Amino acid sequence: MHPAPSLIAFTTLSGLGFGLIFWLGLGLPDATGWVALTFATIAMGLATAGLLSSLFHLGNPQRFMKALTQWRSSWLSREGVLAVVTLTMFALYTLLWVWFDMRFRPLGLVCGGLALATVYCTAMIYAQMKGVPRWHSAFVPLLFLGYALGGGALLAGQVRMAGPLLLLLTGLQILAWWRGDGAFARAGTSLGTATGLGDRGVVRPLEPPQTGTNYLLDEMAYRVARRRSRALRLIAILGIGLVPGLGMLVLPTGHALALLFVLAHLLGTMAARWLFYAEAEHVVGLYYGRR
Amino acid sequence: MTTLPDSTDRSLGLVIDLDTCVGCHACVVACKEWNTGAYGAPLSDQDAYGAAPSGTFLNRVHSYEVTPADAPAMVVHFPKSCLHCSDAPCVTVCPTGASYKRVEDGIVLVNESDCIGCGLCAWACPYGAREMDRAAGVMKKCTLCVDRIYNDTLPEEDRVPSCVRTCPAGARHFGDLSDPESSVFQLVEARGGMDLMPEQGTRPVNKYLPPRDRDALPEMDVLGPLLAPVEAQPGGFLGWLDRTLEKL
Ligand code: SF4
Ligand code: SF4
Numbered sequence: 001m002h003p004a005p006s007l008i009a010f011t012t013l014s015g016l017g018f019g020l021i022f023w024l025g026l027g028l029p030d031a032t033g034w035v036a037l038t039f040a041t042i043a044m045g046l047a048t049a050g051l052l053s054s055l056f057h058l059g060n061p062q063r064f065m066k067a068l069t070q071w072r073s074s075w076l077s078r079e080g081v082l083a084v085v086t087l088t089m090f091a092l093y094t095l096l097w098v099w100f101d102m103r104f105r106p107l108g109l110v111c112g113g114l115a116l117a118t119v120y121c122t123a124m125i126y127a128q129m130k131g132v133p134r135w136h137s138a139f140v141p142l143l144f145l146g147y148a149l150g151g152g153a154l155l156a157g158q159v160r161m162a163g164p165l166l167l168l169l170t171g172l173q174i175l176a177w178w179r180g181d182g183a184f185a186r187a188g189t190s191l192g193t194a195t196g197l198g199d200r201g202v203v204r205p206l207e208p209p210q211t212g213t214n215y216l217l218d219e220m221a222y223r224v225a226r227r228r229s230r231a232l233r234l235i236a237i238l239g240i241g242l243v244p245g246l247g248m249l250v251l252p253t254g255h256a257l258a259l260l261f262v263l264a265h266l267l268g269t270m271a272a273r274w275l276f277y278a279e280a281e282h283v284v285g286l287y288y289g290r291r
Numbered sequence: 292m293t294t295l296p297d298s299t300d301r302s303l304g305l306v307i308d309l310d311t312c313v314g315c316h317a318c319v320v321a322c323k324e325w326n327t328g329a330y331g332a333p334l335s336d337q338d339a340y341g342a343a344p345s346g347t348f349l350n351r352v353h354s355y356e357v358t359p360a361d362a363p364a365m366v367v368h369f370p371k372s373c374l375h376c377s378d379a380p381c382v383t384v385c386p387t388g389a390s391y392k393r394v395e396d397g398i399v400l401v402n403e404s405d406c407i408g409c410g411l412c413a414w415a416c417p418y419g420a421r422e423m424d425r426a427a428g429v430m431k432k433c434t435l436c437v438d439r440i441y442n443d444t445l446p447e448e449d450r451v452p453s454c455v456r457t458c459p460a461g462a463r464h465f466g467d468l469s470d471p472e473s474s475v476f477q478l479v480e481a482r483g484g485m486d487l488m489p490e491q492g493t494r495p496v497n498k499y500l501p502p503r504d505r506d507a508l509p510e511m512d513v514l515g516p517l518l519a520p521v522e523a524q525p526g527g528f529l530g531w532l533d534r535t536l537e538k539l
Contacts, residue, residue, distance in 0.1 A: 057409065057410070058408050058409050059423060060406065060407050061407065063407045064407055066387040067386035067387050072294060074386045076409065077386035077387075128380075131414070131415065131416070131417035187490070189488055193487075195355055197501070200357050200502075201358045204358075205355055206354040206355055209319070209348075209352050209353050209371075210348075210351065211344075212343055214346075214348070214351075215422045215423050215425065219410065219413065287371065288353075
């Protein structure tokens with residue numbers, strides 16, 4: 001699948017933002033006044049920036065309000081609705097927290113739950129795609145939630161939580177890559193089943209329908225940079241978990257070091273997200289002799 | 292509402308005969324011609340006369356080669372457009388309600404004035420039957436020529452999808468696939484019509500008729516038995532020449 005920068009930015013930033021909302025909603029860290037406002041602004045800023053960047057992916061962004069209507073059937077719609085509700089509730093929570101110095105626990109817990117539900121919906125947009133076997137897996141919601149919880153804890157400065165969470169996340173990510181590499185073969189879709197001719201013999205593409213390219217190939221049979229997959233996986237492993245995770249367990253904490261860990265984590269997450277799209281193969285590629 | 296109907300009154304769709312299709316792409320051109328001027332945004336082209344042309348098409352013809360274990364390879368031309376699936380994954384993913392499946396005839400359509408162009412439905416379709424129009428930013432797909440088949444202003448014989456009307460080989464058939472009396476239903480029964488990617492669970496309405504086996508000619512060697520086997524060792528002049536040359 002085409003790794004659109006707007007989608008990578010959206011899923012990474014909004015995941016972090018909602019993850020931070022979760023921890024702030026739980027009452028961590030214990031802050032007041034300006035510090036509290038800064039934390040809340042970062043959380044809402046990341047989540048909103050992510051949502052805004054996803055608008056760039058649309059062909060007709062001016063009609064985006066319509067996307068909030070089909071929550072009964074569509075995960076994308078559910079995500080949109082939950083994101084709006086979460087941000088509204090959290091704004092209220094922040095108001096009470098910063099200006100009235102009142103950290104209203106029930107509201108915080110509701111915000112935290114809603115934030116995780118939003119991330120879950122984002123993940124399900126991908127996990128529901130049967131035509132993309134690598135995505136059609138329980139690992140996808142687990143990973144998205146893992147990134148939100150781990151990255152959120154890191155941003156919230158919850159060193160004791162973040163370290164183990166990020167190491168756990170790294171393990172989960174490695175497991176997901178390993179399972180994902182065989183997903184296409186396990187799904188059982190081939191050019192034989194795609195054309196219905198597989199029973200008769202070996203099917204091979206002879207002529208594509210057009211001499212140039214088309215939307216389907218650009219969007220769904222993206223193959224650039226898969227060669228770099230090993231290197232990117234290594235960067236991701238180091239960035240998302242090993243450097244910040246081990247670093248936090250071993251080294252003394254300080255603001256400069258924390259910033260470094262956040263940046264490493266962000267870089268690792270971006271690399272992993274790039275691979276999440278670039279390595280996902282859509283069955284439609286079979287018709288074109290590409291995967 | 293982008294939930295799917297439990298059942299539809301009719302299941303209009305196409306039956307495509309892979310035995311008859313000659314791969315002339317006439318249906319591709321007819322489809323583009325009708326649908327660029329009919330319902331919704333035109334089917335745009337990008338860089339049409341330049342180095343890297345591309346464009347929106349609702350119907351494309353692939354060509355494949357099938358090599359059986361015990362027979363010569365054969366070429367199969369393979370037209371592909373929306374299969375108007377009964378369990379259409381493209382419909383349920385749509386966040387806006389722009390995509391829907393009609394209860395009265397089972398046609399899957401996009402209401403372009405509601406479409407935000409998120410492209411999720413194109414991801415969800417395993418067949419590549421939906422293409423985002425890059426000029427209009429809305430999703431385009433086969434409408435089964437909904438603006439022809441019910442169009443009283445057209446002569447009766449033209450009230451079929453444009454691709455069906457134009458196919459010079461008669462490889463495309465249109466009708467109600469849920470009606471056992473219909474010609475398309477009977478064609479599918481008689482020829483063993485098949486689903487594409489049944490494992491994806493989409494339950495397509497459109498069916499494909501497999502190519503018939505090619506005739507295998509029996510060994511018909513009429514003169515062979517009458518001919519004397521060729522001499523292993525040539526005699527006479529040729530034999531002398533052969534022996535002489537060998538000595539050199
Ligand atoms: S062929 Fe694709 S676009 Fe058409 S109904 Fe089926 S899933 Fe939807
Ligand atoms: S591109 Fe349009 S029709 Fe397709 S899912 Fe998005 S809003 Fe619905």
